[in-house]
Amino acid sequence: MSTNSLDGLAEYAQIRYLSPAECRFDLTAGGFLRLELGAESYDPVYVFRSFPLSLGDRYLSVRDDKNNEIGIIRDLAEFNLDQANLVRGELERRYFTPIIKKVHKMKEEFGYIYWEVETDRGARRFTTKGSHDCILPVGENRLMIIDVDGNRFEVTNYRELDTKSARLIETLM
Amino acid sequence: MNRLEPLPDHVAAQLAARNVALSDVIICAQTDLSHAGAFGEAWLLVTAEALYVASGDSRGEERHEAGWRRLFSRGAATKTTNTNTNGVMRWELRDLRCIPLSALGEIKVDNLNGNGVLVAEVDGKPQLICRYSNTMARKFGQFARLANKIRKGEVLTERDFADDIYLPVCPTCGLLYPDPKRRVCPKCLDKRAVFMRVLSYLPKYKKEVGLILFFMFARSGLDIFAPYLSGRIFWDDVLTEGGRYYGRIWEIILAMAAVRFLGVIMGVMHGRITAVLVPKVVFDLKTQVFAAMQRLSLGFFASKETGTLMTRVSHDANNLQFFFHDGFPYFIVMATNLVGIVVVMLSMNWWLTLLVLVPTPFIVLFVTKVFPILWNAYSRRYRRAASLNALINDTLSGIRVVKAFGKEDTERERFAYRNFRVFQTNMELGFISSKLFPTLSLVMNCGGLMVWLIGGLQASNGVMTLGTLMTFIGYLGMLYQPLEWMTHIVDWWSSCMNSAQRIFEILDAKSDVPEKPNPVRLPEIAGRIELIDVSFGYEPNKPVLEHITLDIKPGEMIGVLGYSGAGKSTLVNLISRLYDVDEGVIKIDGVDVRDAAIADLRRQIGMVPQDTYLFAGSIAENVAYAKPDATREEIIEACKVAGAHDFIIKLPNGYDTMIGHHGQNLSGGERQRLSIARAILHNPRILILDEATASVDTETERAIQEGLERLVKGRTTIAIAHRLSTLRNADRLLVIDKGKVVEMGTHEELIALQGHYYNMLQKQKQALRIRGVEVSEHELAGRVS
Numbered sequence: 001m002s003t004n005s006l007d008g009l010a011e012y013a014q015i016r017y018l019s020p021a022e023c024r025f026d027l028t029a030g031g032f033l034r035l036e037l038g039a040e041s042y043d044p045v046y047v048f049r050s051f052p053l054s055l056g057d058r059y060l061s062v063r064d065d066k067n068n069e070i071g072i073i074r075d076l077a078e079f080n081l082d083q084a085n086l087v088r089g090e091l092e093r094r095y096f097t098p099i100i101k102k103v104h105k106m107k108e109e110f111g112y113i114y115w116e117v118e119t120d121r122g123a124r125r126f127t128t129k130g131s132h133d134c135i136l137p138v139g140e141n142r143l144m145i146i147d148v149d150g151n152r153f154e155v156t157n158y159r160e161l162d163t164k165s166a167r168l169i170e171t172l173m
Numbered sequence: 174m175n176r177l178e179p180l181p182d183h184v185a186a187q188l189a190a191r192n193v194a195l196s197d198v199i200i201c202a203q204t205d206l207s208h209a210g211a212f213g214e215a216w217l218l219v220t221a222e223a224l225y226v227a228s229g230d231s232r233g234e235e236r237h238e239a240g241w242r243r244l245f246s247r248g249a250a251t252k253t254t255n256t257n258t259n260g261v262m263r264w265e266l267r268d269l270r271c272i273p274l275s276a277l278g279e280i281k282v283d284n285l286n287g288n289g290v291l292v293a294e295v296d297g298k299p300q301l302i303c304r305y306s307n308t309m310a311r312k313f314g315q316f317a318r319l320a321n322k323i324r325k326g327e328v329l330t331e332r333d334f335a336d337d338i339y340l341p342v343c344p345t346c347g348l349l350y351p352d353p354k355r356r357v358c359p360k361c362l363d364k365r366a367v368f369m370r371v372l373s374y375l376p377k378y379k380k381e382v383g384l385i386l387f388f389m390f391a392r393s394g395l396d397i398f399a400p401y402l403s404g405r406i407f408w409d410d411v412l413t414e415g416g417r418y419y420g421r422i423w424e425i426i427l428a429m430a431a432v433r434f435l436g437v438i439m440g441v442m443h444g445r446i447t448a449v450l451v452p453k454v455v456f457d458l459k460t461q462v463f464a465a466m467q468r469l470s471l472g473f474f475a476s477k478e479t480g481t482l483m484t485r486v487s488h489d490a491n492n493l494q495f496f497f498h499d500g501f502p503y504f505i506v507m508a509t510n511l512v513g514i515v516v517v518m519l520s521m522n523w524w525l526t527l528l529v530l531v532p533t534p535f536i537v538l539f540v541t542k543v544f545p546i547l548w549n550a551y552s553r554r555y556r557r558a559a560s561l562n563a564l565i566n567d568t569l570s571g572i573r574v575v576k577a578f579g580k581e582d583t584e585r586e587r588f589a590y591r592n593f594r595v596f597q598t599n600m601e602l603g604f605i606s607s608k609l610f611p612t613l614s615l616v617m618n619c620g621g622l623m624v625w626l627i628g629g630l631q632a633s634n635g636v637m638t639l640g641t642l643m644t645f646i647g648y649l650g651m652l653y654q655p656l657e658w659m660t661h662i663v664d665w666w667s668s669c670m671n672s673a674q675r676i677f678e679i680l681d682a683k684s685d686v687p688e689k690p691n692p693v694r695l696p697e698i699a700g701r702i703e704l705i706d707v708s709f710g711y712e713p714n715k716p717v718l719e720h721i722t723l724d725i726k727p728g729e730m731i732g733v734l735g736y737s738g739a740g741k742s743t744l745v746n747l748i749s750r751l752y753d754v755d756e757g758v759i760k761i762d763g764v765d766v767r768d769a770a771i772a773d774l775r776r777q778i779g780m781v782p783q784d785t786y787l788f789a790g791s792i793a794e795n796v797a798y799a800k801p802d803a804t805r806e807e808i809i810e811a812c813k814v815a816g817a818h819d820f821i822i823k824l825p826n827g828y829d830t831m832i833g834h835h836g837q838n839l840s841g842g843e844r845q846r847l848s849i850a851r852a853i854l855h856n857p858r859i860l861i862l863d864e865a866t867a868s869v870d871t872e873t874e875r876a877i878q879e880g881l882e883r884l885v886k887g888r889t890t891i892a893i894a895h896r897l898s899t900l901r902n903a904d905r906l907l908v909i910d911k912g913k914v915v916e917m918g919t920h921e922e923l924i925a926l927q928g929h930y931y932n933m934l935q936k937q938k939q940a941l942r943i944r945g946v947e948v949s950e951h952e953l954a955g956r957v958s
Contacts, residue, residue, distance in 0.1 A: 030292075031208070031301030044299060052286075065299075092210055093304065096288035110360055110667075112349055122212035126308075127349060132556065148340060148349065150307040152287035171549055 016071035020079045025086045033090050047090045053138050097152045103165035135172055178202050184216055187266040199323055202316045204305040214264055219320050226270040280320045282313050312338035364670040371673050374454050381450040388443035389502055393509040395436040400647030402429055409640030451498040459490050462679050470685040471751040492672035507655040514648050521641050532620040536656050550605050554598040561591045617653045686753050692770035698777045698858040699762050700727035700889030707757035717743045719912045730890040732900030735909035741893045745861045749778045779857030783864040785848035789833030792821055799855035815850035815880040842873035853884050862892040866899055
C-alpha cells in the first residue's frame, strides 16, 4: 500500500466533508434539523454516527430525507457550541442510550434478569435475557446492555461505579 | 370505551378537567419518554377530530416500572403500571397539545436505536409528536396504524386490536414467557399435574417399577444399616465385654462384608432394570410425539423453528430419560437415606442428633450463597475458552487471508491475549476453589468435632456407649454429602417438568385444519377451483392475501407472477389446504375445501415445491414416495417423462443410488427432476408448481419444461414462476402484488394493458439486453407460435 494510491482513494470516494464555516443547522417547527449549506438548503436532515461505539461525535453522516448523504462531519468539536448541541440533540434521539449510574437491584429468575437502575435519564427498571448475550463488552470496562425490548443502556466504566453496583454487574461478566 | 390501552382514572379526570371529551376517544396510548429523552409519562389520545398529547410529571416509583416487564400485569392482565393506588395522585398533567386530524398527513413511526419517534406529516414536513422507548415500539406501531385509519374516517373493528402491544407475560404472576410463542410460565406451571402425567406412563410397567422401588429401598436400608453394624454392634456387642456377640470378630466382619456385598447386588439389579425400563418409556414418548407432529398442520411448524422442534423431540426426551434414570431414583435414595439416618440417630440419642443437625442450615446456606461464585467462574472460563476456540477456528479457516495479507504476527498476538484471559480465569478458579472447599469442609468438620467432643465426653462418663459414638461418626458423612446435590434439586425439577410439559404440549396440540366429522368425499376431482373473496394472513392484522376472487376451469393452466413476498406461495398453500382461509371460501369442484375429506384432497393435489426435499433412501424409493406400490416400470416411465431417466441410468447404481444423508450428491436440476417424477407418479388431478424450476439454469429448465408440458396436459395446473419463459404454456396469467390480484388475462391481453406484466417483461428484456442479447417479446415470454 503506497501513500499515492490512498491519495487517489479520496478522489474516487468523493466524500464531501462539511466544514463549520459552510454549515448552518437550525431546528424546524416540527422538531427536526434543517441544514443550510452555502446556497443549498435541506429540510429535514438526519445525522448518523459512523462509529457509534468507538468514536461518538466524530465522522457523522448528514443525510437528507431520501437517505442520500449530504456530507460527513469530521469532528463535531470543530463546530461552535450552539451548532454542535443542535446536532447532539438529533444524535441523542437516534442513539438513545441512558447511562447507568447505579444498580439498585438485580434479580435473576426463570431465565430473565430484572434490573432496577438509576440512569442519567432517570430511574428505570428493565428486563434482560438471563444469558450473557445481553451484555456486550465495548472496550476494557465499558458495557452495552440490551434488554428484551431492544432498549440500550450503557455502563461507561463499571469499575468506577459504587462497589455494590460493580459487584452485581461483575457476576454477569 | 378507550381502546388499545386503558386510560387510568386519575389521568382521565385531569383530561376531563381540561375539556377533553373522553367519550369520543377512540384509541389512547401511554409513552414513557419525554421530548428531551428523560423517562417520564405522557398520554396520546385520538378522537375522530383530533390528536391529543398530554405530557406531565410523574411521582412515586411506579413511573419507571414500564421496562420491568414482570410487573406489567401482576394481578389482572389489564392493570397498567400507573394505576392510582390508595388515591395518591401519581401523575400531574402539565401540558396538553391538541392537533386537529385535518391538519395531519400520514402518521408514521420511526424506530431509531433504543427508542422511536411518532412523526406526523404537516404540510409535507415531518413533525415530532412524541418519543417512546423500545418497550413501547409495538404499541406505537399499532397506534400509528389505527390513528391513520381514524384519520381516513375508517371504523375500527375488533380485529384491529388483535395483536399484542407488549411482549406477552403470564397473567397470573406477570413473568415474561421464556418463549413468547409458547405461552407457558415456568413459575406457574402446575408441576404436580405434569409429574402425575409423567408417572401415568409407568403403570404399563408395574412389575419393573415395583422391582426398582424394592431394590432402591432395600439398598437404602442396607446403606443405613452398614454404619450401625460397624459402629454400635461392632463396638458395643462384639468388642465390649458382656456384649451379645462378644468376641465373635470373624462373624461380624463377615456380616459387614455381606451387607456391603448385598448392597452392591441391589445396586446392580436396580441399574439393570432401569436400564431397560427407562429407554422403553422414552421410546414410547418419542414415538407418540413424532406421530403427533405428523398429525399437526403446517401452521404449527411455521410458528416454530425446525431446530426448536428437533430439540423438543430429542433434548426433552433425554431430559426425561435422565429424570427417570438418574435424578428421580437418586432423589428417592437420598431422601430415604436422610430420613432413615435421622430416625436411627434420634432413636439412639436425640439431643446429640439435634447437635449434628446444627451445621446443616449453614451448609445449605453456604452452598446456595457462596457456590454461585464458583459456578460463575466456571462459566466465565467456559466462555473465554469458547472465545479462544472461536479464534483458532477463525484463523485456521481464514488462513489464506491471514497469509495473503501477511498478518501472522497479529493473529499470534490476538491468540496470546485470549489465551492469557483463559489462563487468568483458570488461576482465579484455582484461588476460589482453594478457599471454598476447605471452608466448606471446615463447616462440616465443625459438626464432626461437635460429635467427637460431646460424644467423647458422654462416652467417657458412660452416658453413651462407644458404639453409638462410632455409629454417629459413620452417619455424619452420609448426612452432609447429599446436601449439595439437594440444593440443585429445585432447578433440576423445574427443568425436567418443563421438558415434560413441552412434550405434552405437542401431544395435546390440535390441528389448525381439522377435518369435519362427516366430510364430503371427492373420489375423482374434475379440477375446478374457485376462490371467492379470500383473505388470509399468517399473523392477525398482517394480511398476506386480500379479497382474492378467482375461477379456474378444469384442465386450465394458470401462471402466477409477482415479486417475492407478494403472496404467491400462500395462495397455493391455501388451495392445497395446508392452511385455512381467514375470510372467504375456496371451493374445489364446488365443495368448500373445509368440508372435503383431507385424504381425498391430498391424494389428488400434487405439488412440486421450489425446495425439493429428498429423503434418505434410493432414487426409486424417493420417486415412489407418494405411491409406494408403484411398479418398477411405472417408476422408470415417470422418470422418463420428467427427463430424469437419462441421468439416472448413467449413475453407477442407477435407480438403486442412495441419496440423502451420506448418499450421492445430485445437482439442483437433477433433484428438481426427481421431484417432478414424484409428482407424475402421484398422478394428481390438480398440479401445483411452486417455482419448480427457479433454482436451475436455463438449459436444464428447458429439459424440465418438456417433462412438465407432458405432465400438465389434462390437469388443472397452477404454476408460480419468476422467469416469464417458464409460463409460456399458461392459458391465463395472474399477477399478484401486495396480496391482491392486479392483473389477469392471456399474454396478449396483459401486454395490451401495459401494466405490471408488461413492466416485468420490459425489465427482463433490459436485463438481457445489457448482456448484448436482442429478444422479441414473444421470445422472452417463450411463446413459440
